[in-house]
Amino acid sequence: MHADTLLEAHDLVKDFGAASVIRGVSLRILRGETLGLVGESGSGKSTLARLLLRLLEPTSGRILFHARDQEAAGSLPDAVAGHAGKVYSLLDLNTRQMRRLRRRLCMVFQDPFAALNPRMTIRQILAEPFLIHHEQPPAGLSARLHELLVEVGLEPDALGRFPHEFSGGQRQRINIARAIALRPELLVLDEPVSALDVSVGAQVINLLRDLQQRYGLTYLFISHSMPLVRYLSHRIAVMQGGCIVESGAWDEVCHAPREAYTQRLLAATPEIPALERLS
Numbered sequence: 632m633h634a635d636t637l638l639e640a641h642d643l644v645k646d647f648g649a650a651s652v653i654r655g656v657s658l659r660i661l662r663g664e665t666l667g668l669v670g671e672s673g674s675g676k677s678t679l680a681r682l683l684l685r686l687l688e689p690t691s692g693r694i695l696f697h698a699r700d701q702e703a704a705g706s707l708p709d710a711v712a713g714h715a716g717k718v719y720s721l722l723d724l725n726t727r728q729m730r731r732l733r734r735r736l737c738m739v740f741q742d743p744f745a746a747l748n749p750r751m752t753i754r755q756i757l758a759e760p761f762l763i764h765h766e767q768p769p770a771g772l773s774a775r776l777h778e779l780l781v782e783v784g785l786e787p788d789a790l791g792r793f794p795h796e797f798s799g800g801q802r803q804r805i806n807i808a809r810a811i812a813l814r815p816e817l818l819v820l821d822e823p824v825s826a827l828d829v830s831v832g833a834q835v836i837n838l839l840r841d842l843q844q845r846y847g848l849t850y851l852f853i854s855h856s857m858p859l860v861r862y863l864s865h866r867i868a869v870m871q872g873g874c875i876v877e878s879g880a881w882d883e884v885c886h887a888p889r890e891a892y893t894q895r896l897l898a899a900t901p902e903i904p905a906l907e908r909l910s
Contacts (some may be wrong), residue, residue, distance in 0.1 A: 632884050636697050637849050638663045638736075638817055643682055643692035645873075649659045650784075652678050653689070654873040660817065665843065665850040665879070667864030669857055670898060675873040676844040677741075679872045680819050683851070685721055685729055690874045694721040695730065737815040741822040743802035747794040752760045753805055773837065779808040784838060789875050800831035804838065819851045824859070833906055838862060861885050862906045 638660045645653035653675050668676050680688040683694060696719045722891045724732065726780065740746045747756060757776045768775035777787040783804040794802055803823060810818055823830030840863060842848060843898065854860050860867055861881055868878040869890065877890045888894050 633892050635662050635786070638697070639695045640683060641693040643679070643681055643694070643697075644690045645678055645687065645688045650808045651690075654684065654798055656692075656870075656875055657827060658868055658875060658878070660849060660851055661865075662816075662849055663843075663847050664865040665852050666861050666862035666895070667867040668851060669854045669855065669860040669867060671896070672718065673839060673854055674870045676855075676870050677769055677821050678873075679870070680821050680834070680853055682737070682850065684738060685724075686738070689722070692722075695719065696721055696736075698735075721791070734760070734766075734813045735816045736819070737810040737813075737817070738819040739803070739806050739810050739819060739823050743799055744794060746806050749794050749833035751793075752790065753792055753794070756794075756805065757790070757809055757812060760809060763797070764813060767811065775812075779812055782811070782842070783808045798831075799827050800835060803835055805829065807835075807838065807842070811848070813897060814846065815848075821853045823852075825856075827856070827905060832859075835901055838904060839863065839865065855900075857885070857900050858903050858905075858906065862903070869896065 636659055639658065641657050643653055643656045656675075656679055668679070670676050674734060678687065682689050685694070692701075697718060698717050719732075721729070721732070737784055754776060757779055758772060760766075761775070776790060780787050783810070785801060785804055788799075789797070789805075794805070797805065797840055808832060811886070823839070824835050827835065836859060837851075839850070843850060850863070852860060852863050864881050866879065867881050867884040868875045869884065869892065870876070871892050875894050877884060877888065884893060885897065
């Protein structure tokens with residue numbers, strides 16, 4: 632795991648009317664790691680994820696993206712110098728500039744069917760990121776689409792089919808293939824297996840772990856399940872009522888939780904036999 636920062640947030644606040652849903656959240660995501668964000672439904676996890684990617688606009692706060700010099704050249708506006716490259720304030724970027732950055736920051740949503748256009752073939756779905764960002768894969772688009780399906784454990788003949796022809800687990804694999812198509816730096820995984828049964832979900836989690844090891848991906852993994860977060864994460868942040876109430880290395884949080892809320896989360900969710908924690 633690399634020690635340099637990829638994305639950080641400072642004092643994020645999101646108000647909806649008179650209610651504050653996110654209340655002064657600060658966090659840091661390191662390159663090559665998985666930061667697990669865990670909490671009960673309604674704790675603000677998904678809202679925070681959307682703020683970090685600017686799918687929602689925060690009421691106040693800062694979001695900083697750390698780009699290495701060679702990555703930033705010619706693709707984004709001027710930025711301040713950082714420790715290992717350049718640092719961009721996402722909230723200062725306009726719509727066009729954020730669109731350029733989208734290829735680096737991708738999201739996999741909870742519902743694998745709702746995230747796929749039912750009128751598009753899998754070929755069209757997977758080709759969409761390349762068309763949007765005007766990128767031609769070195770070996771050609773067709774070869775890259777075949778490669779993506781193999782990477783997520785599906786057969787290339789799936790390209791001509793439609794989303795309704797696949798199971799829930801297969802649809803989520805297609806969503807993951809689309810998300811990694813342009814080799815993003817950060818993948819935000821918002822409850823990616825909560826709509827799947829336990830055994831299928833475990834297979835998808837193992838796929839995500841394998842992809843991270845293979846390509847050095849960085850994950851923000853969001854879940855209400857402490858066993859899933861413990862299995863996949865290097866560090867864990869516990870969220871309650873729009874605030875992060877505890878954070879630290881996975882073994883510190885899981886073996887010696889400071890907060891009663893964290894202890895309740897650990898006690899509330901049974902272990903998943905198909906998963907074994909990486910050492």
